[in-house]
Amino acid sequence: MSRSFGVDLRGIIELLSQHLYSSPRVYIRELLQNAMDAITARDGVQPGGPAWIAIEPAERTGDGTLRISDSGVGLTEDEVHTLLSTLGRTSKRDELGFARQDFLGQFGVGLLSCFLVADEIRLVSRSAKGGPAVRWTADASGTYEVVADESARAQVGTTVTLVPRKDAEHWLQHDMVAALAREFGELLPVDVRIGDSLLTQPALPWERGTDFTERMTAYCERTFGFRPFEILPLDIPAAGLTGAAFVMPDAAHPGARQAHRIYLKRMLVGDSVEGLLPDWAYFVRCAVNSSALRPTASRESLYQDETLLAIRDELGTVLKDWLVRLGATEPERAAALLAKHQLGMKSVALVDDELLRLVEHWLPFETTDGNVTLRQFRRRHNTILFTSDVDEFRQLAPVAQAQGLGLLNAGYAYDAELMRRLTEVDGSAATRRVMPSELFATMDRPDPVVEAQLRSSLKLAQEVLDRHDCEAVPREFDPVSLPALLITDADRERQRDTAEIGSQSDPLWAELLGQLAEPTSSASQQLVLNTRNPLVQRLSELGDKTLAELTVESLYVHALLQSRRPMRPKDTAALNRSFLDLLDRAVRR
Numbered sequence: 341m342s343r344s345f346g347v348d349l350r351g352i353i354e355l356l357s358q359h360l361y362s363s364p365r366v367y368i369r370e371l372l373q374n375a376m377d378a379i380t381a382r383d384g385v386q387p388g389g390p391a392w393i394a395i396e397p398a399e400r401t402g403d404g405t406l407r408i409s410d411s412g413v414g415l416t417e418d419e420v421h422t423l424l425s426t427l428g429r430t431s432k433r434d435e436l437g438f439a440r441q442d443f444l445g446q447f448g449v450g451l452l453s454c455f456l457v458a459d460e461i462r463l464v465s466r467s468a469k470g471g472p473a474v475r476w477t478a479d480a481s482g483t484y485e486v487v488a489d490e491s492a493r494a495q496v497g498t499t500v501t502l503v504p505r506k507d508a509e510h511w512l513q514h515d516m517v518a519a520l521a522r523e524f525g526e527l528l529p530v531d532v533r534i535g536d537s538l539l540t541q542p543a544l545p546w547e548r549g550t551d552f553t554e555r556m557t558a559y560c561e562r563t564f565g566f567r568p569f570e571i572l573p574l575d576i577p578a579a580g581l582t583g584a585a586f587v588m589p590d591a592a593h594p595g596a597r598q599a600h601r602i603y604l605k606r607m608l609v610g611d612s613v614e615g616l617l618p619d620w621a622y623f624v625r626c627a628v629n630s631s632a633l634r635p636t637a638s639r640e641s642l643y644q645d646e647t648l649l650a651i652r653d654e655l656g657t658v659l660k661d662w663l664v665r666l667g668a669t670e671p672e673r674a675a676a677l678l679a680k681h682q683l684g685m686k687s688v689a690l691v692d693d694e695l696l697r698l699v700e701h702w703l704p705f706e707t708t709d710g711n712v713t714l715r716q717f718r719r720r721h722n723t724i725l726f727t728s729d730v731d732e733f734r735q736l737a738p739v740a741q742a743q744g745l746g747l748l749n750a751g752y753a754y755d756a757e758l759m760r761r762l763t764e765v766d767g768s769a770a771t772r773r774v775m776p777s778e779l780f781a782t783m784d785r786p787d788p789v790v791e792a793q794l795r796s797s798l799k800l801a802q803e804v805l806d807r808h809d810c811e812a813v814p815r816e817f818d819p820v821s822l823p824a825l826l827i828t829d830a831d832r833e834r835q836r837d838t839a840e841i842g843s844q845s846d847p848l849w850a851e852l853l854g855q856l857a858e859p860t861s862s863a864s865q866q867l868v869l870n871t872r873n874p875l876v877q878r879l880s881e882l883g884d885k886t887l888a889e890l891t892v893e894s895l896y897v898h899a900l901l902q903s904r905r906p907m908r909p910k911d912t913a914a915l916n917r918s919f920l921d922l923l924d925r926a927v928r929r
């Protein structure tokens with residue numbers, strides 16, 4: 341013999357209050373929703389009939405209870421038995437179990453949320469389908485009573501009365517109820533009154549009109565607490581979605597939760613609902629109403645279905661188009677926005693290919709061609725050659741530029757990772773890090789005659805540069821105005837620093853560092869002397885050996901300063917010595 345499950349109502353109420361709803365405040369929403377759905381259902385059978393909801397808080401009823409009445413379709417005695425007294429039973433699904441489009445409710449549990457604040461629920465109803473009025477009374481222990489009572493109510497519609505639980509009386513009082521009803525139901529398309537005052541407003545806040553921008557700016561400040569950088573009207577007819585997107589004026593943390601204000605069929609879901617926009621749009625907040633999106637059972641977040649995915653894609657496209665348009669039509673505003681958000685955008689672009697493309701299309705980078713986007717740079721140079729160090733870029737850019745090589749500064753936060761990501765997505769030819777030594781390899785050896793002329797001065801230069809662990813190399817390169825370029829091998833540099841620290845520190849520390857560094861044989865730096873430069877050429881003509889030494893040391897220090905690497909005490913001493921001695925000679929003459 342088959343049996344039906346029994347249900348412990350107290351257990352279910354506990355489940356709802358602790359795990360489904362975030363607060364008892366939702367009881368008002370569920371009551372408004374049922375009233376609204378009943379009015380919609382009545383409109384289906386008696387179009388153009390009355391459409392109102394009236395709330396009487398505890399102060400008005402005078403006995404501590406709250407009453408909410410509606411002019412909806414009402415319930416017959418049979419419906420009360422099947423719909424109200426069976427958990428999960430609802431009139432808002434079709435024969436196949438799909439939620440019916442016109443209604444807000446769908447799960448058949450909403451009324452139970454009233455037990456979060458009430459010990460007893462009383463319902464009196466008269467159905468538009470005819471039959472006597474009916475009374476239904478249920479208590480939190482799970483017992484209910486149904487009585488047909490012709491005198492209970494004359495008009496078609498329903499009144500629900502809540503008898504408060506101990507300690508929940510405040511939930512039924514005027515100020516609390518008015519605030520909650522306004523928050524959840526302000527945009528409902530029927531008159532909702534509390535006492536004598538009307539809570540609903542007929543127009544959606546983002547309806548277009550002459551003062552759209554001013555209204556929406558004030559709305560954003562009220563709702564999200566910031567003055568928007570830009571307001572974008574949103575309209576996706578296929579998803580029954582309208583609203584507005586507000587671009588935040590200040591940097592937001594990319595990991596911060598998205599918090600959108602979302603209404604479904606004009607009933608508020610919440611003001612910190614996630615998932616409406618793609619992750620990359622973390623600096624935009626939306627306020628929207630949709631008739632196609634679905635809520636989860638708690639009605640506090642959005643159900644992740646295909647409709648949501650399609651809407652998210654479409655809203656993402658709206659924002660992207662706007663960003664690209666802004667970059668083209670108002671570059672100064674775009675730059676101001678970028679200055680605030682580009683760090684966050686770059687960090688998200690590392691994990692989001694859509695934003696990667698947007699960054700590629702939109703963010704300007706410092707390059708030897710000026711400030712250009714990655715896309716423009718790629719169009720000109722195919723492969724993005726980059727340095728991952730700002731100072732290295734400053735040093736190499738003039739040389740690269742003079743040789744017609746495009747170089748990009750990827751020395752700021754996330755830049756080098758972005759280059760790596762582009763290579764992962766677009767193949768190994770997309771980007772490549774340029775080492776200083778690589779640039780050196782592209783430079784021509786000087787003419788043998790010139791090299792022979794410079795031989796003795798090079799020998800002298802090498803003696804001076806030995807003190808700086810540096811090798812002198814002659815090369816021909818542009819720009820002619822640059823006498824020397826200092827190229828550093830990062831690994832050898834580290835070994836050199838390690839050796840220096842080792843010689844100054846205690847033996848244990850020195851041994852530890854020594855294990856990290858391999859023995860070094862040749863110099864860690866190269867001073868590439870530009871044989872096209874007049875100063876370098878004149879070196880060979882100098883008869884005064886001391887002056888020649890001073891000149892070489894000055895060239896070295898100058899190249900070091902150009903490379904913007906930190907100066908060590910030895911370097912500062914060389915700078916002072918060469919500069920002061922040269923000055924002294926010049927003054928004495």
Ligand SMILES: Nc1ncnc2c1ncn2[C@@H]1O[C@H](COP(=O)(O)OP(=O)(O)OP(=O)(O)O)[C@@H](O)[C@H]1O
Nearest residue numbers: 374375378423430431445446447448449450451498
């Ligand atoms: N004010 C009302 N007027 C007419 N019928 C009502 C009213 N309140 C509740 N009902 C009926 O009781 C049923 C159960 O209501 P309940 O609020 O528990 O669930 P629901 O609204 O169907 O779904 P959800 O759990 O998503 O809110 C409804 O489907 C509706 O048929």
